[in-house]
Amino acid sequence: MGSSRIVEMMQPLQPDDLLTQSHVVLDFIVDYYKNIENYPVQSQVEPGYLRKRIPDSAPYSSEPIEAILQDISNDIIPGLTHWQSPNFFAYFQANASNPGFIGEMLCTGFNVVGFSWIASPAATELESILMDWMGKMLKLPSAFLFSGNEGGGGVLHGSTCEAAVCTMAAARDIALNKIGWDNISKLVVYASDQTHSTFQKVSKIVGIKPSNFRLLPTSTATGFALSPDVVHMAMKDDVASGLVPMYLCATVGTTGCCAVDPIEGVGLVAKEYGVWLHVDAAYAGSACICPEFRHYLDGVELANSVSFNPHKWLLTNMDCCCLWVKSPNSLQDSLSNNAEYLSNNASETKGVIDYKDWQVALSRRFRAMKLWVVIRRFGVAGLRYHVRSGIMMAEHFEGLVGADPRFEVVVPRSFSLVCFRLKPKVEADGNELNRKLLEAINSTGRAFLIHTLIGGIYVLRLAIGGTLTELRHINATWKLIQDKADLVEAS
């Protein structure tokens, strides 16, 4: 390739070219959404399929966008599990939306890196304002809001895991300031056996001895929620053993079955033991913007930190996790990142926020732009409508399951997740029967659900709340489940 041709091609950020290429790609994406119901929800490819289709090294010369889109159609789309399909009911949803998409375009277009205030004041200030907006939508106590002027505030992270790393590191350092770093092996982290496994991972990441992570037992008696008594006993025992309770995660809407830990009850125990209480409302926090569901956050005034993910159920494309803390100072003590090349007059006044000291990485995307567009385009009314429609569809599905005597709802429905199973004739066969049922459903490609174990029972999880999901998809999926149950029971 002659250098003149490279020069001609190399207008890497030429505005008119951006417009032309983007229009082609937009048409492609719009077609994808128009056809999304035609694709198998869960990809049906075999491991290793793509290495057979793609060159094993990078092209030397430029390739046209049309060739790339053709390859996406032929080789990538068959390998996608379509999270935006209206028939995706696995894990929890990852809502895309038009406002989320254009918000992300603006974030990507500006491509500013607002790690400190000075590196893009608008990015920092918009984020701090939005964290107050969102905090007010959740009716969080003023101690979590910048506008509360009590020292608290919020930040946008990429994931709950990042929020857990930051808060757990802060809690660890507060404890170590009292007992000394050489005693790090005495620190103990508490969660329930329903808490997201990410907290166990994070506990190890921040240097907590793995045997000091307590998976406290839950049971049907509490709807798989933490019991304050169990937390109390565990902390008491650890203290008696010379260990130091440090961090407790309470969950509002666990991944397995949407259990809600009693924040107030466990919060009082945490307070008694001087333990950092984090409230993980990753999925169900979205519901708490509706007055009728806000009570699930009762007791949150006892927490040191709260997080939830608009990128799950609140129509915000990946990624976006809101974290509020009462004492951002403690985050900064653990996470500040100082170097001469980061110093500047604004930071030295201490009158500005440098979000680099509130998160894991130095660099950061302008996620606040996306969240701002989402909230303004939908309004609080629109966001509530979306959450409520998911919950109404889940109620409807719960009714369908309840009306068919072959099935049972295994734990009472919370929010928009229904955990159910095909009742076995002999209990010992139940798990295998439902495993077969799940495979039979997913292999059709017409819906995608996953399972979990609740108290040892294999259940199917139908997580509702995808952006495109309507009542007709719920009804069709239920029909599919019933049909497959016929087959599985007959086999």
Add this chain to the structure above:
Amino acid sequence: MGSSRIVEMMQPLQPDDLLTQSHVVLDFIVDYYKNIENYPVQSQVEPGYLRKRIPDSAPYSSEPIEAILQDISNDIIPGLTHWQSPNFFAYFQANASNPGFIGEMLCTGFNVVGFSWIASPAATELESILMDWMGKMLKLPSAFLFSGNEGGGGVLHGSTCEAAVCTMAAARDIALNKIGWDNISKLVVYASDQTHSTFQKVSKIVGIKPSNFRLLPTSTATGFALSPDVVHMAMKDDVASGLVPMYLCATVGTTGCCAVDPIEGVGLVAKEYGVWLHVDAAYAGSACICPEFRHYLDGVELANSVSFNPHKWLLTNMDCCCLWVKSPNSLQDSLSNNAEYLSNNASETKGVIDYKDWQVALSRRFRAMKLWVVIRRFGVAGLRYHVRSGIMMAEHFEGLVGADPRFEVVVPRSFSLVCFRLKPKVEADGNELNRKLLEAINSTGRAFLIHTLIGGIYVLRLAIGGTLTELRHINATWKLIQDKADLVEAS
């Protein structure tokens, strides 16, 4: 608002609406790029400016996109520091490009969450193939490539910090498996006084005692690179004190002055002490895709892990960090995240990659899509052209500085960073003189540079390589610097 109006408005992912809204936003972004040279590069707003302009809580009802764009024009753009301005020379660049933008659109459009293979096989497989593409572009040893079949491979992270957390946690756990978790306070991490401050932050995050982080001294004698002898002495001393050397970071292109640590020299020391060697080539790794610069990675076969950021200099919009490890098993041992709801047949075969076990978070964006579009649209030739043009402009600027006897280049230029200063008449006045010069330059809004301290000397850093930067911008900035030097010297 009646519920019928909400329903009418709520078509949150309606394809034709997506097209309409996106076209409006695209036109806005294209206008932004067309006007970008007219904005002050560094925002001139005062702290707190935005709270005076934006409501203090979220709107109840939907707002039109036009109102949002108007607010972005009036209230956000003045508060941005324009990283895509051709006159942005601060920190290191964060390249945006048309292919990066459309790649991000595709990532956002699909919005799949490929944490395990089954959750979107194409996302996982494309990423593993691309990591081999990129590894071959850097001529990494086969031990780092999947295709090498030696157990190694790569992953896309969001930041160098994430790569550091994951590799340091892995190194820590390898060490603790030998000496036991109760001895975590004995582990020592090594870096130079030029190493990015993120490594010190990460060392604390993963539970290394802060006093066990060694900032090894560098000096003019080695061009501010690590000396293997200094590393050797430090490790020897620590071992003699009963401590356990664990992790060493060698940098190719430090942030302060682009020093290059001798990987082979320090790597042999690391090997002798059984220490994990990480090579951080965050910025300068991009240059190593050119044969004439590849020698800076010589010795990389001694490393356990290598990372670099295409989101800096390789035309890839935020965020994208490549990490290769020789032993992904060690990452998985430290970072695996298992729960019943994540279990699936494919994962149980161990024949697929589940990237959730290679990173901090569970969720992840489809970054491979973006990087694929970037590499194919530019080709290796185009990417090399971009890197070389930045370096040529830096050579040119270095020549301009050298030709003006009032100035000096303080450390020899490496890659596309020039560290220079106005020579003081009395050395003791040098730092204050150059601080004033920097303020005078930045306050014009016509260019944005930052400073650093090198061996106690306050220097101005001109980091070249922005996507839109051309020779004319370099010349104009030099003229601006000369003019401001006149003023500062006269004052």
